[in-house]
Amino acid sequence: MKDAFMSSVSMPAGYGKTYKNFKDDDHPNLIHCPLADENVNLLAHHFKNKGELVIKREIDGEMFCHPHPLILYDTFLNGSVSLHDPMKKVELLCDGCLRPITSMPFYKCSEHDCDFVLHEWCTMLPSQIQDHHHSPGHTLVFMAKTPIDSLGLFKCQICWLPCNGFAYGCMQCAYYVDIHCVFIPDVITHDAHPNHLLSRFKASSAYKDCKACTERIGEMGFYCPTCDFYLDLNCALLLPRTIRHKFDKHPLTLRYYPAENHGSEYFCEICEDEFDPTDWFYHCNMCAYSMHTACAPLKQQCKLYFVI
Ligand SMILES: [Zn+2]
Ligand SMILES: [Zn+2]
Ligand SMILES: [Zn+2]
Ligand SMILES: [Zn+2]
Ligand SMILES: [Zn+2]
Ligand SMILES: [Zn+2]
Ligand SMILES: [Zn+2]
Incomplete structure (x- = not known):
């Protein structure tokens, strides 16, 4: 068995034959990514697993x-x-x-x-969170609206997306995090690297590129400690397995590499640009309809009428 483990360590990242290095039973609440679709929500997962949903009329x-x-x-x-x-x-x-x-x-x-x-x-969000993994020793307080401006618009210090929804924050440090990023799990598993657990890491000390979008990972991401496999937070958690778009009557599926090695024959229906052959993208087989992950409307955290 030792040999099997060693050979899995030297395997290249991605789709090769790797040996599963964890037991499902040891991680009963493990988040399986990509999440099924836009209906599946990290927060819902968190609260349902804790049995904390108490419904009032x-x-x-x-x-x-x-x-x-x-x-x-x-x-x-x-x-x-x-x-x-x-x-x-x-x-x-x-x-x-x-x-x-x-x-x-x-x-x-x-x-x-x-x-x-x-x-x-x-x-049902808690009124405060102590010792948050991203800012240990700190208490982050729930804020329905951040005190930054009259719109409550802030840039989340973890995913760096602008947001005008609820936040957890510390006014003294002017530190604000959106409510999704507060509940980011320590480990996930992802179909693009299915047999190894991916652990959360802080990117500030090491410059790594995301496997999904090839951009440098900003603040935080997930990685496989035994392989050269890194995902930024947003590509790991905000790209569901399937999406719906009004331009296509079928669901579009997340693809981890351009099919048939003809990357240049695919272009994005939204921005009309080609694909980088290593980037993930969304695709409908029936219509041969494709879309950059960045062009899919998935990373919105501001209500449109608030955007300035
Ligand atoms: Zn909500
Ligand atoms: Zn009202
Ligand atoms: Zn965030
Ligand atoms: Zn990415
Ligand atoms: Zn791995
Ligand atoms: Zn595009
Ligand atoms: Zn279609």
């Missing part, structure tokens, strides 16, 4: 800096609010995490003409 809006009470929408009888659906061009984004709301139940403002909505798990 109505909650006070005040703790979310909202002036009206919020009501649980749990059947379609509850009115005229349509769930997020890119195929029908319906956008319903949570005001806490700014990600789509695609299933019931969720909370909506009780005022008829107020569009404030929240995922159920986004109403």
Whole structure:
């Protein structure tokens, strides 16, 4: 067995035959990436596993800096609010995490003409987080709106995406993190490197390129300690296995390398540029329709009407 392990260590990264180096039983809550689709949400995973979801019919809006009470929408009888659906061009984004709301139940403002909505798990966030892995010895406090400007717009110190949703932060240090990045797991597994666990690492000390987008990894990423395999945070967690786009009636699937080695024959339907043959991309086999991962509308963390 020792030999088998040694040979797995020297294997090149990627799709080669590697020996599985972990037991599923040892990691019952392991996040399997890519996440199935945009409905699967890191926060939901976190709270469901902890059994912390306690559903109330109505909650006070005040703790979310909202002036009206919020009501649980749990059947379609509850009115005229349509769930997020890119195929029908319906956008319903949570005001806490700014990600789509695609299933019931969720909370909506009780005022008829107020569009404030929240995922159920986004109403159950802890009021503070001590000793956060990214800033040890520090207490990060929940903020429905950061005190930076009147829009609460901030740049997350972990994923570096601009955000105007809920945050955890420390005002003294002017340090703010969006609510997804606060719950980033220590380890994940990813289909692009399926047999080895990928561990979270802080990129500031080592310059590494992401396997998915070939960009240098910014603040944090995941890597395989035995192989030269690195992913940045956003490519690991924000690129689901399938996406829907209004331009294509089929789901587009995440591909880890250009098919048939004819990278230059593929071009992105959104920006019309070619593909870097080593970059991941989305593709529909039926329509031969392709899209850069960066051109897919997946990394949005601001509500459009707030963007300045
Ligand atoms: Zn949310
Ligand atoms: Zn309201
Ligand atoms: Zn972030
Ligand atoms: Zn990347
Ligand atoms: Zn590996
Ligand atoms: Zn593109
Ligand atoms: Zn198609």
